[in-house]
Amino acid sequence: MNKTILTLFLLTNLFLQSQExxxxxxxxxxxxxxxxxxxxxxxxxxxxxxxxxxxxxxxxxxxxxxxxxxxxxxxxxxxxxxxxxxxxxxxxxxxxxxxxxxxxxxxxxxxxxxxxxxxxxxxxxxxxxxxxxxxxxxxxxxxxxxxxxxxxxxxxxxxxxxxxxxxxxxxxxxxxxxxxxxxxxxxxxxxxxxxxxxxxxxxxxxxxxxxxxxxxxxxxxxxxxxxxxxxxxxxxxxxxxxxxxxxxxxxxxxxxxxxxxDGRVDHITKTWKDVDIELKSEKDIGKQLRKKIEVEELLPQDLLSETDTLKKAQGIYKYVQSNFTWNREYKIFKDVSIKELLKNKSGNISSINILLHNLLRDSGIQVKPILLSTRKNGLPTVIYPVLSDFNYLITQATINNKTYTLDATDKFLYFGQIPFRCLNRFGRLIDFKNGSDWININPTDRTNTMYKAVFSFNKNDELIGHIESKRTGYHALSHKKRYFSDPEDYINELENTITDIEISDFSVNTNSIASPNFGENYTLTYPSEKASDLIFISPFFIKLFNTNPFKLQERSYPIDFGYKDGYYLNYKLELNDDYIVSELPKDIVFHLPHKTGQLSFSAKHFGNNIILTFMLSFKETVFEPEFYPYLKEIMQKVIDIQNNSTILLKRKS
CATH class of the missing domain: 2.60.40.3140 (Immunoglobulin-like)
Structure with a gap:
């Protein structure tokens, strides 16, 4: 029979090819x-x-x-x-x-x-x-x-x-x-x-x-x-x-x-040494970077008198974030003006971040500008300078031998964080004294989503859960923007993502929109599935991923997360004497090659408690195409774990 199927397949393929x-x-x-x-x-x-x-x-x-x-x-x-x-x-x-x-x-x-x-x-x-x-x-x-x-x-x-x-x-x-x-x-x-x-x-x-x-x-x-x-x-x-x-x-x-x-030679493509000299005298970026700021006229007195360098830098950063609005323009070599920014309280990327640069510099803090190309703009040419490749400017500050990359155009960013759009591998650090150089643009802080959930039954066999969640890095950034823009809509959206549940006692433990973390606490209630004396419980009350993002047969270009990523769930189900554990989900452990990522899922029964732990971790920001089959496999395992993991309980007679 197998030979017959193979023959039919080959004949069908030959027939199709003969039609082309x-x-x-x-x-x-x-x-x-x-x-x-x-x-x-x-x-x-x-x-x-x-x-x-x-x-x-x-x-x-x-x-x-x-x-x-x-x-x-x-x-x-x-x-x-x-x-x-x-x-x-x-x-x-x-x-x-x-x-x-x-x-x-x-x-x-x-x-x-x-x-x-x-x-x-x-x-x-x-x-x-x-x-x-x-x-x-x-x-x-x-x-x-x-x-x-x-x-x-x-x-x-x-x-x-x-x-x-x-x-x-x-x-x-x-x-x-x-x-x-x-x-x-x-x-x-x-x-x-x-x-x-x-x-x-x-x-x-x-x-x-x-x-x-x-x-x-x-x-x-x-x-x-x-x-x-x-x-x-x-x-x-x-x-x-x-x-x-x-x-x-x-x-x-x-x-x-x-x-x-006639023998004349024009060098159109210049060296970075030539470009550094030109940038220093350039009428937009160069001129504005040299502009002296009267910090005493702009900054509040308590900030001027701050003696802790890091706290002063953080205060200056917050001042620019709070008082100036990005007008959604990416211009870096045109219409850059600190004067117009101070007048209108609104300006383009370069105007805002150069003001930040100059305020920090004139407050005695070591700073340098960085030219970037955003993720959507494409990678800049590395082997020779092509200034038209760049469309963004941020600031690097060095404080107590530690460097911070800063962008004051987004009020939700914390000190040292830059927008996701800027995570495009590398940028050009401009140094008018010692010459510019390429630097890596990689977030130093991990981006994580963590859940701690404790569930128990009420007298109607409904599950009551107390949820604590914490998000860091870019996961926190996206949730802060959604919550602080419209808290009511945020809670409604959360309820809509979880079928047949009710949320109560919702609160956040993040007071500042510029906090590096975003934490939530809430109680949820949802019914268990019952069949005769059996109770079926799906522990994944919330889906970390709805579908596998990797669907291609093969991928010829890198998988670029932008940051190191992690997801963690600790789930505890408290049983009373009415239930017997009949079946638990199977444990799963899966590693990406070269220890670049890991998936682990475990379900254990201890006394009157069921403890489930889930961990998904990506330890690289960029994976080359040869990792694609493994990434596709690990994500499919995540989807299967979420959709098919069931705790089976039996009610005591």
Whole structure:
């Protein structure tokens, strides 16, 4: 029978593959492209890039950068129709702009055994002014339905050689073949970076002599490159990741040096030593960091007279937190003004944290600014300075040989804590005297959720529980924001998360919104499940996780928690003489490789008490992709423990 099943499986797979005859070798649409209806490698895909190619080169006549793009896509489902909406972003400035020409687009459908072609009309191409530096050219291919094949091509002309076009090999839909060809004259030297960790199927580089003539006997050789990837999986976003741009397989270019035909050399990409000098005199950050603050005019007298350095720093931090409001703008190299902040009591990230920096400095405390890129903004380039990678600024204070990272834009943060958005591995510590350097941005305090629960029965066989919970770190931060924003709504939400329960005597033992901890106490009542003389009790009155956050077959990018994480539950059930313990949940212990995490669950019967302990601990902030199967397994065990752990009691006759 097993042989029969295997044979049927193989025949079915061969049949399906025989229905897929995509032409991934050229832009030309084949009959197989049109008649193929599925993509068995990824049955969840709504569309498939069959073939795409890009070709960037310098035009020998006007020396503009030309990029020609061709793309062929199969629409597999109704949801895949969105990939017939094409947006071409163009970069513009006040003096010049990128242009797009030669837009050609066609839809191919099979109708009654015939191939019908529908071309895009010029009147259906639209232009939108997105912002001061972006224009969007948009069009939607006509007559789209599941089974359609679309092709489109266009040419971008750009006067901005400093923005040599990169290429995305990976996208949210799978690709059979993606290639990028480039021709770069030797006058332009770029840092070329392959991102995403996927291997190139083609990586050919050669030199073409005298490829471009500048006149008056000046010419340049060109570096000719051909890059390609095959069978590229779709990029699927999942929990516990930073910016998608960190992991998409792509190639990027950053201009390092331009060599003029007359022999002049411009170093576009500078060293950090050069950047440090420029930042010091820069009109926004640099100027504001040098600005002297009259602390006597701003700070209260009791804070000015404080002799304990740590307490003084904490007081200054609380003063800025309480008196100035973040206007939700992330600007760090534009519109940074302490003067405007003091006037309006509201300002952007840099204005608030530079005010904090300067108040601490002028109060005799050692401080330095840190440039960051937030989690959603992507990781900054490490090998050379790219200031446009940064979008955030915080302050580092050193007190009694201990360093604290500080951000005063959020009133719920405690001294030494920065927002979760800033937990993006590392930042650039700016030191105008000794030179800047990379530092790790890792929380030193653990983030935990802890429950202590004591349950007993009332005369109606209902369970009465007294709950104490304590949250620290980022778990505390999120709960503080929810509770102090609307306590009544917070309690209602808590009741709604636990089925068939009543909450009474609710209180919190956290008085300050900036406390590092958040503690709760409450009593809950809920019925037990009964069948004849048996009583079934689920000890997990609250679910730490509702579902397994890890659902992919495999994950090619890191699992980034941002902080070390822990969950603990101590559950005590007090029995009276009316009950006999019939069955307890089984003990479970599971370790992640290299002791990077642990799950343990235990249920014991001692005298008239049942004691359950649960512990889930992650000892790293970031796990590499090879840990994914183990993380997926440990979280599935957590879900199973929560849903299937039952204490079975029998009532004495």
């Amino acid at each position: 005859n995509y032409n991934a070798e050229s832009y030309k649409v084949s009959l197989g492209d049109i008649t193929s209806k599925t993509y068995t490698v990824d049955s969840t895909a709504h569309a498939l890039v069959i073939f795409e190619t890009g070709n960037s080169y310098v035009d020998p006549n006007d020396f503009d950068l030309r990029t020609k793009i061709k793309r062929k896509i199969k629409i597999l489902t109704k949801e895949g129709s969105e990939h017939a909406n094409v947006v071409i972003p163009l970069y513009i400035t006040k003096t010049n702009e990128e242009k797009v020409d030669d837009i050609l687009a066609t839809t191919y459908n099979e109708i009654d055994g015939k191939v019908i072609k529908t071309k895009l009309l010029e009147k259906d191409i639209f232009r939108e002014n997105y912002n001061e530096n972006r224009t969007l050219v948009k069009f939607t291919l006509p007559n789209i339905k599941p089974g359609s094949v679309i092709t489109y091509s266009y040419t971008i002309s750009s006067p901005y050689m400093f923005k040599y076009h990169g290429w995305d090999f990976q996208d949210e839909i799978p690709k059979l073949y993606s290639e990028y060809r480039t021709s770069i004259p030797g006058n332009w030297v770029y840092h070329i970076k392959l991102v995403g960790g996927k291997k190139l199927a083609i990586n050919d580089i050669s030199i073409k002599k005298h490829c471009i003539d500048f006149g008056r006997g000046a010419s340049a050789d060109c570096s000719i490159s051909h890059y390609a990837m095959k069978n590229i999986p779709a990029f699927i976003e999942e929990d516990y990741m930073t910016a998608k741009s960190n992991y998409l397989a792509r190639i990027e270019y950053e201009l390092e040096t331009f060599k003029s035909p």
